[in-house]
Amino acid sequence: MVAAILPFSTDILIIGAGPAGLAAALAAAELSSTVTVIDENPAPGGQIWRGGPATWRDRRAHDLWQALANCLNVRMVYGVRIVAAPAEKEFLLETADGAQKLSWNKLIICSGARELLLPFPGWTLPGVTGAGGLQALIKGGMPVEGKRVAVAGSGPLLLAVAETVIRAGGQVVSIIETKSSKNLRQFFWALLKSHRGKLLQALKLFWQLKFVHYRHDARVVKAHGEQRLLGISLQHGDKKIDLSCDLLACGFGLLPNLEIGTLLGCQIRDGSIVVDANQATTRADVWVAGEACGIGGVDKALAEGHIAGLAAIGQTAEQDDIARRTHARQFADLLRQSFATDDSLRKLCKSDTLVCRCEDVSARQLREHDDWRTAKLMTRAGMGACQGRICGAACQFMFGWEAPGLRQPVFPTKTSTLAVLSGTASNIE
Numbered sequence: 001m002v003a004a005i006l007p008f009s010t011d012i013l014i015i016g017a018g019p020a021g022l023a024a025a026l027a028a029a030e031l032s033s034t035v036t037v038i039d040e041n042p043a044p045g046g047q048i049w050r051g052g053p054a055t056w057r058d059r060r061a062h063d064l065w066q067a068l069a070n071c072l073n074v075r076m077v078y079g080v081r082i083v084a085a086p087a088e089k090e091f092l093l094e095t096a097d098g099a100q101k102l103s104w105n106k107l108i109i110c111s112g113a114r115e116l117l118l119p120f121p122g123w124t125l126p127g128v129t130g131a132g133g134l135q136a137l138i139k140g141g142m143p144v145e146g147k148r149v150a151v152a153g154s155g156p157l158l159l160a161v162a163e164t165v166i167r168a169g170g171q172v173v174s175i176i177e178t179k180s181s182k183n184l185r186q187f188f189w190a191l192l193k194s195h196r197g198k199l200l201q202a203l204k205l206f207w208q209l210k211f212v213h214y215r216h217d218a219r220v221v222k223a224h225g226e227q228r229l230l231g232i233s234l235q236h237g238d239k240k241i242d243l244s245c246d247l248l249a250c251g252f253g254l255l256p257n258l259e260i261g262t263l264l265g266c267q268i269r270d271g272s273i274v275v276d277a278n279q280a281t282t283r284a285d286v287w288v289a290g291e292a293c294g295i296g297g298v299d300k301a302l303a304e305g306h307i308a309g310l311a312a313i314g315q316t317a318e319q320d321d322i323a324r325r326t327h328a329r330q331f332a333d334l335l336r337q338s339f340a341t342d343d344s345l346r347k348l349c350k351s352d353t354l355v356c357r358c359e360d361v362s363a364r365q366l367r368e369h370d371d372w373r374t375a376k377l378m379t380r381a382g383m384g385a386c387q388g389r390i391c392g393a394a395c396q397f398m399f400g401w402e403a404p405g406l407r408q409p410v411f412p413t414k415t416s417t418l419a420v421l422s423g424t425a426s427n428i429e
């Protein structure tokens with residue numbers, strides 16, 4: 001494996017250097033002439049292993065990395081983002097040095113997931129972030145030493161985020177879980193029955209967080225402050241509680257990143273890219289692995305990445321690989337059932353709450369319209385920097401609107417990149 005400059009063509013292109021992408025690269029390296037893995041981050045690891053080898057604590061990450069080190073046909077290129085597909089089997093990429101086109105023969109999409117953020121009064125105050133968002137900031141070096149942090153939302157990610165905060169010297173004032181104790185008990189029973197490894201991980205996290213006040217059946221109804229966050233109000237059962245804090249990390253689940261699959265016309269169903277038993281999409285020569293074809297975590301990403309990598313070089317997976325994927329997908333189903341976004345969260349957003357924070361559009365302004373397209377045309381919602389990635393998903397959940405459509409370039413880009421896209425400039429700036 002070599003850290004490389006971006007080539008102009010490759011046999012196999014893998015988008016994403018997270019667990020799925022790294023597993024796919026190792027499997028495909030055996031028979032492919034060139035495997036190129038690209039990622040917009042400056043280091044490999046994706047979300048869970050963010051920060052690169054020096055920061056990894058998971059043995060599997062190091063094993064994969066060491067095995068890849070012996071594969072001289074694998075190139076890793078960082079700081080590169082796909083923004084468009086100007087021709088069949090060709091992408092336009094944006095790098096720090098300008099735009100460049102890259103053609104590929106086979107493609108494996110391992111683009112991961114992003115957080116679902118839901119609006120509530122005060123959610124746009126500085127100091128309020130997504131749960132995984134805060135974790136990513138801390139892994140990227142943001143100091144939280146001595147800061148009082150509330151972690152809210154739903155799902156096991158809250159425990160992982162709280163552990164990251166404590167390890168970085170922050171103080172977690174409370175974990176605020178939306179689901180009821182009955183839901184959580186059912187989840188733990190199901191883990192005990194079929195996923196004991198995950199149960200042990202959860203118990204280990206609870207042990208590390210033993211001095212943290214864990215509240216279930218609770219939600220943040222308001223974040224307070226003028227220039228920055230000073231505190232939050234919670235609804236805990238039928239009690240209203242006020243807490244002081246410096247940071248609020250609030251996450252309501254994950255959503256697959258669909259941009260590349262949509263750009264290529266792959267079939268999307270229920271918010272994920274559709275795959276067959278070999279991780280193949282409905283488009284020839286395109287496979288998908290990991291969160292992009294269904295939220296499920298690192299075990300699912302590793303198993304699917306391996307199977308997709310083999311499929312791209314014409315090999316079939318062993319029974320053991322299939323069994324690993326089946327088990328990981330069962331855990332994904334359990335997560336989905338246990339931590340489905342709670343309907344009651346729709347009520348958190350008040351009429352004057354901003355839903356599109358890029359263009360300052362409130363819930364009241366949006367409710368005057370019947371669908372995303374009209375609301376976008378009349379209010380500019382979704383036309384700002386995030387291009388509807390945050391408010392579009394929130395409107396889908398709150399108003400039942402269809403997901404926003406996608407146009408090239410799929411991410412905000414420099415004008416010089418647009419010039420390459422429209423054919424008025426050469427490949428390199």
Ligand SMILES: Cc1cc2nc3c(=O)[nH]c(=O)nc-3n(C[C@H](O)[C@H](O)[C@H](O)COP(=O)(O)OP(=O)(O)OC[C@H]3O[C@@H](n4cnc5c(N)ncnc54)[C@H](O)[C@@H]3O)c2cc1C
Pocket residue numbers: 015016017018019020021038039040041045046047048049080081082083110111112113114115131132133135136157160161254257259260289290291292297298301
């Ligand atoms: C913010 C966040 C924090 C998380 N923290 C945890 C945690 O602590 N513990 C846990 O078990 N799970 C965590 N998860 C869940 C996580 O998604 C999985 O555990 C695991 O990382 C999934 O692996 P993956 O390879 O499918 O995707 P990822 O690990 O997300 O990797 C996808 C990679 O694709 C790259 N990418 C996407 N689009 C493009 C593009 N257009 N061009 C170039 N590169 C692109 C991204 O930069 C990313 O590095 C987190 C998820 C999120 C969103």
